[in-house]
Amino acid sequence: MSDIQLGDNLLFLTDEQLRQGIEAMFFAYRGFTAAPDQILEGMAYGRAHHRALHFISRGQGMKVNRLLTILGVTKQSLNRVLRALIADGLVESRIGRTDKRERHLYLTEKGAALEARLSEGQRKWVRDAYRKAGPDAVAGFRLVLESMMDGEMRKSYASLRDGGQ
Amino acid sequence: MSDIQLGDNLLFLTDEQLRQGIEAMFFAYRGFTAAPDQILEGMAYGRAHHRALHFISRGQGMKVNRLLTILGVTKQSLNRVLRALIADGLVESRIGRTDKRERHLYLTEKGAALEARLSEGQRKWVRDAYRKAGPDAVAGFRLVLESMMDGEMRKSYASLRDGGQ
DNA sequence: TTGGAAAGTCAACAAGCCTGACGTATTCTT
DNA sequence: AAGAATACGTCAGGCTTGTTGACTTTCCAA
Numbered sequence: 001m002s003d004i005q006l007g008d009n010l011l012f013l014t015d016e017q018l019r020q021g022i023e024a025m026f027f028a029y030r031g032f033t034a035a036p037d038q039i040l041e042g043m044a045y046g047r048a049h050h051r052a053l054h055f056i057s058r059g060q061g062m063k064v065n066r067l068l069t070i071l072g073v074t075k076q077s078l079n080r081v082l083r084a085l086i087a088d089g090l091v092e093s094r095i096g097r098t099d100k101r102e103r104h105l106y107l108t109e110k111g112a113a114l115e116a117r118l119s120e121g122q123r124k125w126v127r128d129a130y131r132k133a134g135p136d137a138v139a140g141f142r143l144v145l146e147s148m149m150d151g152e153m154r155k156s157y158a159s160l161r162d163g164g165q
Numbered sequence: 166m167s168d169i170q171l172g173d174n175l176l177f178l179t180d181e182q183l184r185q186g187i188e189a190m191f192f193a194y195r196g197f198t199a200a201p202d203q204i205l206e207g208m209a210y211g212r213a214h215h216r217a218l219h220f221i222s223r224g225q226g227m228k229v230n231r232l233l234t235i236l237g238v239t240k241q242s243l244n245r246v247l248r249a250l251i252a253d254g255l256v257e258s259r260i261g262r263t264d265k266r267e268r269h270l271y272l273t274e275k276g277a278a279l280e281a282r283l284s285e286g287q288r289k290w291v292r293d294a295y296r297k298a299g300p301d302a303v304a305g306f307r308l309v310l311e312s313m314m315d316g317e318m319r320k321s322y323a324s325l326r327d328g329g330q
Numbered sequence: 331t332t333g334g335a336a337a338g339t340c341a342a343c344a345a346g347c348c349t350g351a352c353g354t355a356t357t358c359t360t
Numbered sequence: 361a362a363g364a365a366t367a368c369g370t371c372a373g374g375c376t377t378g379t380t381g382a383c384t385t386t387c388c389a390a
Contacts, residue, residue, distance in 0.1 A: 012300075013292050013295055013296075015288060018288040018291050018292055018295075019223070019284070019288070020307070020326060021291050021295070021303075021306075021307065021310075022197075022219075022287055022288070022291060023223075023322060023325060024307060024310035024311060024314075024322065025193075025194070025197055025291075025310060026216075027310075027313075027314050027318040027319075027321065027322050028190075028310040028311075028313040028314060029190070029194050030237060030318065031313050031314060031315060031318060032187075032190055032313065046375090046376055046377075047376085047377085048376075048377060048378090051191075054187075058184070058188075063336095064336085064337070064338095065336075065337085072195060073377085073378070073379090074378075074379065074380085075336095075337075075338080076338090076339085076340095076378090076379080076380085077377065077378050077379075079337090079338065079339075080376095080377085080378095081377085083338095083339095099336085099387080099388075100386075100387065100388095101335075101336045101337060101385095101386060101387055101388080102336070102337080103336090103337070103338090119184070122187055123180060123183040123184070123187070125313075126183050126186050126187060126313075127178050127183055128312075129309055129312040129313040130178055130183075130186070130309065130312075131178075132312035133305070133308045133309040133311075133312040134308070135177075136301075136305055137304070137305035137306075137308040137309050137312075138186075138305065138309060139302070139305060140298070140301055140302035140303065140304060140305020140306050140308075140309075141186070141302075141305050141306045141308075141309035141310070142185070142186065142189060143298045143299070143302040143305075143306075144294055144295065144298040144302050144303060144305075144306035145186075145189035145190060145192075145193040145306070146189060146193075146298075147293075147294040147295075147297035147298040147302075148192075148193040148196050148197065148290075148291075148294040149189075149192050149193060149196060150196060153192040153193075153195065153196060154192075156192065157188060157189065157192050160188060161185060211344095211345055211346075212345085212346085213345080213346060213347085228367085229367075229368065229369095230366095230367065230368085238346085238347070238348090239347075239348065239349080240367095240368075240369080241347090241348080241349085241350095241369090241370080241371095242346065242347055242348070244368085244369065244370075245345095245346085246346085248369090248370095261367095264356075264357070264366090264367085265355075265356060265357085266354095266355065266356045266357070266366065266367040266368065267356095267366095267367065267368085268367080268368065268369095
């Protein structure tokens with residue numbers, strides 16, 4: 001392919017530059033999941049449980065369907081995870097008041113405690129990286145990640161940020 | 166925990182900021198893998214095969230052990246993937262000249278063709294995001310990702326960049 | 331009242347990771 | 361020369377997380 005790509009703003013994006021970005025993303029994501037994975041190993045939970053806890057924590061009372069959309073998995077896949085969390089008393093599933101078909105998901109105290117433990121480890125890890133890189137880099141980091149999201153993702157992302165249900 | 170963290174350089178890192186970073190990483194990584202996944206679906210290969218092809222392409226003649234370290238998986242796990250790629254004529258495994266225990270991995274023409282197809286899709290995707298975000302943001306993005314890597318990862322990352330064996 | 335949406339369940343399966351144990355060829359060390 | 365170490369491959373079995381397909385229950389709304 002072409003060696004050099006000059007964008008709108010003279011952005012130099014050689015294939016080599018892009019490859020390095022791809023590899024950086026790969027390695028960084030591994031580190032990103034390492035901390036919570038380590039806490040979870042030995043417990044009967046995995047990454048999927050962590051993700052469910054995280055997003056339920058973010059939007060208490062969230063409907064199952066919304067969680068499904070955010071996670072981007074099938075309901076059958078989520079169901080297995082959710083069933084375990086509910087059975088173990090980490091998540092409570094309450095029937096909707098106005099629409100009784102809906103199930104609203106809440107973390108119990110026990111669930112919130114585990115979520116906090118997982119979250120703290122991961123935040124510390126991100127914070128350390130942010131500190132090393134500095135505030136300007138962080139702003140750029142966020143901007144690129146947001147540019148990477150397509151319409152659906154950005155909607156989920158924004159709704160979490162704004163506390164939307 | 167604390168609401169506001171003032172770092173060395175007045176970096177503001179509320180828990181909310183950090184959570185958003187975590188979520189952005191989660192969503193972005195989904196998009197990151199979507200393009201190659203789509204190309205691969207229907208073929209008999211998955212993400213693991215893509216990764217192997219990518220890194221073999223980056224370091225032609227790479228030893229199995231090095232690929233193992235980069236990927237961070239067990240040899241049994243890699244072996245299944247590699248066996249398929251070799252059987253299908255995408256990867257060639259040559260016995261080492263100086264040390265005959267070693268196997269050196271090369272992409273065949275066919276392997277290079279698939280790798281290129283996968284890579285082009287992913288590079289296009291990254292390039293689009295980079296364009297949207299702008300060069301300053303890209304520099305920050307890279308800096309944060311590199312800050313996220315621990316020692317081992319950074320070594321792998323740097324060695325690929327420098328063409329080290 | 332009937333069609334359809336929302337949620338849940340069961341079954342079967344695959345990818346991709348893991349551990350443990352073992353085999354083989356080769357090279358290094360003593 | 362003998363034994364230890366290295367590099368790689370393989371068999372067996374298991375776990376998590378994802379998939380599809382088929383089906384039921386509950387409930388809303390036209």
